[in-house]
Amino acid sequence: MDGPLFTSESTTQHPSEETDGPPTPTKFVFVTGGVVSSLGKGIAASSLGRLLKSRGLRVVNQKLDPYINVDPGTMNPFQHGEVFVTDDGGETDLDLGHYERFTGENLKRTSNVTSGSIYLSVIQKERRGDYLGDTVQVIPHITNEIKDRIRRVGEQDVDVVITEVGGTVGDIESLPFLEAIRQFGNDVGRENVMFVHVTLVPYIATSEELKTKPTQHSVAELRSKGITPDVIIVRSDREIDEGVRKKISLFCDVQPRAVIAAPDARDIYEVPLILHDGGLDAVVCDRLGLVTGPPNLDAWRSMVDRALSSTRTIRVGIVGKYVGLPDAYLSVAEALRHAAAGQGLGLDLIWVPSDELTGLLADSYLEDLDGIVIPGGFGYRGVEGKVQAIRYARENRVPLLGLCLGLQCSVIEFGRNVLGLADANSTEFDPSTPHPVIDLMASQEDVEEKGGTMRLGLYAAKLAEGSKTRELYGQELVYERHRHRWEVNNRYRKDLEKAGMRLSGLSPDDNLVEYIELVDHPYFVGTQAHPEFRSRPDTPHPLFMGLVRAAAARTDQVVVLPETVDLTIE
Ligand code: GLN
Numbered sequence: 001m002d003g004p005l006f007t008s009e010s011t012t013q014h015p016s017e018e019t020d021g022p023p024t025p026t027k028f029v030f031v032t033g034g035v036v037s038s039l040g041k042g043i044a045a046s047s048l049g050r051l052l053k054s055r056g057l058r059v060v061n062q063k064l065d066p067y068i069n070v071d072p073g074t075m076n077p078f079q080h081g082e083v084f085v086t087d088d089g090g091e092t093d094l095d096l097g098h099y100e101r102f103t104g105e106n107l108k109r110t111s112n113v114t115s116g117s118i119y120l121s122v123i124q125k126e127r128r129g130d131y132l133g134d135t136v137q138v139i140p141h142i143t144n145e146i147k148d149r150i151r152r153v154g155e156q157d158v159d160v161v162i163t164e165v166g167g168t169v170g171d172i173e174s175l176p177f178l179e180a181i182r183q184f185g186n187d188v189g190r191e192n193v194m195f196v197h198v199t200l201v202p203y204i205a206t207s208e209e210l211k212t213k214p215t216q217h218s219v220a221e222l223r224s225k226g227i228t229p230d231v232i233i234v235r236s237d238r239e240i241d242e243g244v245r246k247k248i249s250l251f252c253d254v255q256p257r258a259v260i261a262a263p264d265a266r267d268i269y270e271v272p273l274i275l276h277d278g279g280l281d282a283v284v285c286d287r288l289g290l291v292t293g294p295p296n297l298d299a300w301r302s303m304v305d306r307a308l309s310s311t312r313t314i315r316v317g318i319v320g321k322y323v324g325l326p327d328a329y330l331s332v333a334e335a336l337r338h339a340a341a342g343q344g345l346g347l348d349l350i351w352v353p354s355d356e357l358t359g360l361l362a363d364s365y366l367e368d369l370d371g372i373v374i375p376g377g378f379g380y381r382g383v384e385g386k387v388q389a390i391r392y393a394r395e396n397r398v399p400l401l402g403l404c405l406g407l408q409c410s411v412i413e414f415g416r417n418v419l420g421l422a423d424a425n426s427t428e429f430d431p432s433t434p435h436p437v438i439d440l441m442a443s444q445e446d447v448e449e450k451g452g453t454m455r456l457g458l459y460a461a462k463l464a465e466g467s468k469t470r471e472l473y474g475q476e477l478v479y480e481r482h483r484h485r486w487e488v489n490n491r492y493r494k495d496l497e498k499a500g501m502r503l504s505g506l507s508p509d510d511n512l513v514e515y516i517e518l519v520d521h522p523y524f525v526g527t528q529a530h531p532e533f534r535s536r537p538d539t540p541h542p543l544f545m546g547l548v549r550a551a552a553a554r555t556d557q558v559v560v561l562p563e564t565v566d567l568t569i570e
Helices: 041-054 095-103 115-128 138-154 175-188 213-224 242-252 268-277 280-288 298-309 326-342 362-366 383-395 405-417 444-450 468-473 490-498 542-554
Strands: 027-033 059-065 112-114 160-165 193-200 231-236 259-263 313-320 346-353 371-374 400-403 436-440 455-463 477-484 486-488 501-506 513-518 524-527
Touching: 027 041, 027 175, 027 280, 041 059, 041 095, 041 160, 041 193, 041 268, 041 280, 059 095, 059 138, 095 268, 095 326, 112 115, 115 138, 115 175, 138 160, 138 175, 160 175, 175 193, 193 213, 193 280, 213 231, 213 242, 231 242, 231 280, 242 259, 259 268, 268 280, 268 298, 298 326, 313 326, 313 383, 313 542, 326 346, 326 542, 362 383, 371 383, 371 405, 371 542, 383 400, 383 405, 400 405, 400 542, 405 436, 405 486, 405 490, 405 513, 405 524, 455 468, 455 513, 468 501, 468 513, 468 524, 468 542, 486 490, 486 513, 490 501, 490 513, 524 542
Parallel strands: 027 160, 027 193, 059 112, 059 160, 193 231, 231 259, 313 346, 313 371, 371 400, 400 524
Antiparallel strands: 436 486, 455 477, 455 501, 501 513, 513 524
């Protein structure tokens, strides 16, 4: 740090509680990336959100994605990673998951904007005749639409909007976004807007040097678009020295204290602490005139310490068809990490390819696992392998958590092997199955209300008294995010229950099965929802806590229980 922190840490007054003068306007921080992709720009934006929130500010994160898809809902997770679902049913970029996990804020679908969604609404307006004979152009029509989307998020009750621009500066696709955020500074006043650029400083082994040239080029590119960064976050695989910082400051025209080092972290949740030590939140508050106390990071720090100090480890397998790209199951993996760290345990995550679980060797993939998760998915590929893994877990009393498709496969397995219903299946995979234990059940109101056949977003469920699920959540009425079409077929409910599968949670109108569990098993729980989306590092999710506890019990490890997430909503 080169400067004192008085202006940003001298008082504990909340900016929105100032009594003199007009209320502080909403501030906007734009985060861009340079040099290469996958630098952890999303983690940087999330970490800044955490730091500002820890200073008592109300923050909301947003992502602008340059691709033409209207939303990532139809994109293959193998290419793009998981689709993150918001409370209001938005199918969004996985960076929104990072934002939520770091800041603890539940975002709305407006926090994800794609080029496709921008063009779609501009073209719809043009067709409606809203532009009154104008020639519709990138500037101003597309850029105005982008600015509207940013402004709209700022209209929520917040102090700071942190908007990340996807892609890398220099990409053709992100040009309209850069132009829009440049204009935005003029629209709302430069004092209310700042630009943070995340770049890479590579280490060249042969000359044993960290190189700043790519950063200089990337900043030059950004400045050619009219944007001068206020802060540069420097990603590197090692610490950067004062010489590197000074050089970047000089060549890129930023204050030395605004060059923030971000060397590789041991754990992603350590990044806010590293950036705080580098002075990021102080520089941001100074630049935007936000007067707050120092951030309270005690709880966050002890959560990270606990994660880094675990000595004992459990082995949990995720059985899926996209295991070649772990980002496809990002929230599931994170939820497992939260639950393991929350109980002082290390997690050895084993990626089990469901395609390979059908032959004679299937069980060998599963033999040394302490717990198994069957995540969600669409389409038939890999389903038989998941069913095999579930049979193995049921018969060998291995703790199992089934998520969405994981619940459906559990019912298929139980139907086939316990109820003796040969070829029991979901009509998604076999429309003419003799035993459609999973089928389309959605009522017509449901379809109309949600604008499609998919159940998307937050839905309530009532948990059965005395069930393990109810005990874990600690309450009767819970809300979780959904993203699916098929349901347990109500015609089979009685048979399932009679044979020992408890329907431990139903929709409030009793129409849909939301949770199942096996009565005679250490931990066999399935949910039609995606609880992974609501797990946070500092408040792990109860169902994942339950799985981890049962997995640890299998290896006789003692566990401590922290608070779990509160799933009630107003
Ligand atoms: N394919 C299943 C359905 O549509 C499960 C979806 C999921 O796991 N998200 O119901």
